[in-house]
Amino acid sequence: MDATRQPDLTRQRILEAGFAEIHRHGFQAASVANILADTGLTKGALYHHFPSKKDLGLAVVDEMVGVALVERYVRPLRDAAHPAQALIELIGMKQGISEEFIRLGCPLNNLMQEMSPVDEAFRDRLNRILIQWQEAFEEALRRAQMAGEIRGEVNCHAAALFIVSAWEGCTGVAKNMQSVEAFRACMSQLQGYVASLLKTS
Amino acid sequence: MDATRQPDLTRQRILEAGFAEIHRHGFQAASVANILADTGLTKGALYHHFPSKKDLGLAVVDEMVGVALVERYVRPLRDAAHPAQALIELIGMKQGISEEFIRLGCPLNNLMQEMSPVDEAFRDRLNRILIQWQEAFEEALRRAQMAGEIRGEVNCHAAALFIVSAWEGCTGVAKNMQSVEAFRACMSQLQGYVASLLKTS
């Protein structure tokens, strides 16, 4: 019952504490000592499961950030019967935009801004996640276009890229302003953009 | 002629080298030693002109980032005879988007994402610059609205906030993708958004 020796659970705890620390301070400023303090573990444990701080960071990107994005955005859109409506609702969703999340910003965006010019491995992994996100939007737009809901001349690829960019921009600006209200106003404008792609029936 | 003892020029050199170092590595990862190596100066010089690394960073924000933004965006829009057209042209400008700038990203955006949750003084200064930028857009939109070029029901404040956000989002995503082409495509979509605010005469 005392649950001694559960290596994969230990690894998961390190990943979660690592994600929180990186979310708070960024990767470079993230302290291995803080992560260990949060988990109650020691360096031996961490460097047994991960060869280096960088490898831990990359694992956090793949197994925490990437997985969360797929669950929250990619899958719901893929399973949506009415993709255009689902996309607009997703942009306007009010769940999961706590003050804390506004303060700390989008983990994906934070890491992209910090690590892209600094480390190619990070850039590559983050870019894969970003493209996954963009493709989820693009697919939704294309399906809506097929269904005749979106105007035929709309460039779904470019529009999806813009939605992702504007989304990250909104979270970034809201983070600086520390204002959930600004975030809502900004995302509302993004909703308007998507609506402008629809056919004016 | 050897120009010994020019304190304000020395200060300016420190500011410029500090800006470059911060632009490359972010503020927290910026190394004072690197700045000194770039300028050929020593710690005595830097800490004579600036009480701390943080004060240097804040000075860089105010005197480099802030000033550049006013010169490039605020002033041109204020002096424009046709603000709506000027805004659209500004978004589509092709000057000053070198590969290097795409790789390193927008200095304002970089610092906002990194420092906003970490340091209130940084957040405050950066926010002032951001609001200055937003207000320049808002003023241009409002003038265009007065002139009858933009539809009356457009919320110029929210639209300006969105343009700033989307702009930063585009630079951020382009930075991660390391693609000037993606940046152009993204900004082109932003142009489309602004155009959608115009009256369809």
Added chain:
DNA sequence: CGAATTACATACCGACCGGTATGCACGCGT
């Protein structure tokens, strides 16, 4: 049941980091 491997804990290391105390030469005011 013994041996080998896994899963950690402990102690320690060199490399930077920002910051400071001190020294000194130039230039300006009087």
Added chain:
DNA sequence: ACGCGTGCATACCGGTCGGTATGTAATTCG
């Protein structure tokens, strides 16, 4: 011309960083 403050250079400090070498239980496997 002389003194004093400004404008730097040099040397040094404590602290934190990521990383490693070693030790030692617990688990697994033959």
